[in-house]
Amino acid sequence: MTGRETPVRVFLVDDHALFRAGVRAELDSITDEVDVVGEAGSVAEAVVGINHVRPDVVLLDVHMPDGGGAEVLRQVRTSLPEVVFLALSVSDAAEDVIAVIRAGARGYVTKTISSQELVRAVVRVSEGDAVFSPRLAGFVLDAFADRPGAAPISDPELDLLTPRERDVLRLLARGYAYKEIASELFISVKTVETHVSSVLRKTQLSNRYELSRWASDRRLV
Incomplete structure (x- = not known):
């Protein structure tokens, strides 16, 4: 373990069970810096599970049939402001990135990320950093930076x-x-x-x- 006395407690939210199983297996096999403590396949399951487990970091899918990651954030952030959300999505569309960050996620990475990079991203957001896949950082800067020439993100x-x-x-x-x-x-x-x-x-x-x-x-x- 590097620099942490206890592992980061992670909760997985994704509507694809095989993907959740793969992420859990990868994280469990390559590191002791994170500990997967729960998972959910829907918004409703996620809200109940996160409130029950109270993880450090939620790995959150953006698109789900019953409302998606932004809806999970809306229902959980007020009652559990200490929980950190990191979006993990197949989508790299600007509108998806901006929507989930506006809803309160600390970062956004795509599912092409390697297992080691994902571990680093989880640890970093748990420590207060904002983490984005390289191409996506520009979307966020343009949408939120108060500077001349900033390109607004289309909604x-x-x-x-x-x-x-x-x-x-x-x-x-x-x-x-x-x-x-x-x-x-x-x-x-x-x-x-x-x-x-x-x-x-x-x-x-x-x-x-x-x-x-x-x-x-x-x-x-």
């Missing part, structure tokens, strides 16, 4: 909304009533209702609560 869903719809959504997420939004934006209540209906349709959400969470996830609030 396909957000891009569907007009500037006025974003204004209405921002105020709605802050808790404004329709009448207050109308007064703030100098439009009629009927126009506010029209914009909200349009935003619900474009985002495929069903109510104000879901819209508020959607806006918060994209840091519109």
Whole structure:
């Protein structure tokens, strides 16, 4: 063991059982720096398991049928802020990277990573570092660095909304009533209702609560 008195306790979240088994076997065979203490194949299983086991690091798949890694983060981070999340995904798409980092992950690596590199990434995030596969670091810097020339990361869903719809959504997420939004934006209540209906349709959400969470996830609030 190098530099640690106890191994990093790791929880695996991925909807492919064979992949989980492979990662567990690899990690168990090559190092005593990490200890796989649990696993889950769905968002619901992950939330229950993480709350029960309270691991140091969660290795988190981004795409799962019932909501994906970002949903796990949303349900767990408030109650267990000390747990660190490292995304481990086949996807290297900018929108996936930014979505999970905005949700609260400490890093993002792709499934092409070697076993030894994965161990180093787990240990590093457990110690407070942010870890990204080389190509992905630029996405994060561009999305979060407050500097001239930073290239914004495209959010396909957000891009569907007009500037006025974003204004209405921002105020709605802050808790404004329709009448207050109308007064703030100098439009009629009927126009506010029209914009909200349009935003619900474009985002495929069903109510104000879901819209508020959607806006918060994209840091519109």
